[in-house]
Amino acid sequence: MGLSPTAAAPTLLRHELGAIRSFRAAVRSKELGTMDQTSRLQGQDRRNEVRAMVEAEPAQTKTQVLLARIAAAALIGLIILGLIWYGFSAETHQRIWRDIAERPGGPMTFRFILQPIMSLIAALHDGLKDARTGRSPYFWTLLTEGGERGGRLWEGLISTSRIILLGLVMDGIYQYTVLKTFYPGEMVIIAILLAFIPYLILRGLFCRVTRWWLARRSVDPVS
Numbered sequence: 001m002g003l004s005p006t007a008a009a010p011t012l013l014r015h016e017l018g019a020i021r022s023f024r025a026a027v028r029s030k031e032l033g034t035m036d037q038t039s040r041l042q043g044q045d046r047r048n049e050v051r052a053m054v055e056a057e058p059a060q061t062k063t064q065v066l067l068a069r070i071a072a073a074a075l076i077g078l079i080i081l082g083l084i085w086y087g088f089s090a091e092t093h094q095r096i097w098r099d100i101a102e103r104p105g106g107p108m109t110f111r112f113i114l115q116p117i118m119s120l121i122a123a124l125h126d127g128l129k130d131a132r133t134g135r136s137p138y139f140w141t142l143l144t145e146g147g148e149r150g151g152r153l154w155e156g157l158i159s160t161s162r163i164i165l166l167g168l169v170m171d172g173i174y175q176y177t178v179l180k181t182f183y184p185g186e187m188v189i190i191a192i193l194l195a196f197i198p199y200l201i202l203r204g205l206f207c208r209v210t211r212w213w214l215a216r217r218s219v220d221p222v223s
Contacts, residue, residue, distance in 0.1 A: 127206025
């Protein structure tokens with residue numbers, strides 16, 4: 001027995017509303033899928049552009065490599081000279097750290113600000129490059145990757161060689177004007193503390209922060 005037109009109308013209306021809802025849901029799902037794919041493509045394009053910019057940067061120049069070799073030779077030579085002249089007795093050990101502790105309050109104190117800032121700039125440049133090219137954080141690599149340790153240390157020396165040489169010269173002037181003598185080992189310690197240690201710590205930190213920021217940008221390219 002068939003339904004009357006009046007009774008069948010609500011049923012037809014429900015079917016039509018259901019079809020409309022299904023159509024809207026399909027369109028919405030397709031739009032979301034298209035937006036998600038567009039976001040991924042935009043993020044990939046941004047990473048490719050950044051990688052191309054990084055790869056376009058000039059490689060290590062002969063001057064940078066030469067300065068790194070000079071800095072390494074100077075550090076090794078001063079360490080050997082200090083051991084020959086003063087040895088490493090308990091008295092020498094106490095004198096070294098006493099003299100180093102007195103430096104921040106003496107002449108040429110500005111170098112305790114200047115050299116770490118220069119090291120920070122070098123660490124920022126290399127940390128950004130590590131993040132953009134997918135390399136592991138610097139300090140963590142030195143601790144855990146024995147096969148890469150030598151090469152990464154050499155990279156750090158190239159980046160900080162000018163700062164290290166500047167630190168050696170400035171501490172030599174300080175010793176001549178204040179201490180009236182020459183302690184090679186103290187020069188090495190001061191140069192490494194002010195030039196290389198900040199770089200060692202900050203390069204990996206900048207890498208991690210930049211990688212987090214790039215990942216966030218690729219997920220939400222509008223912000």
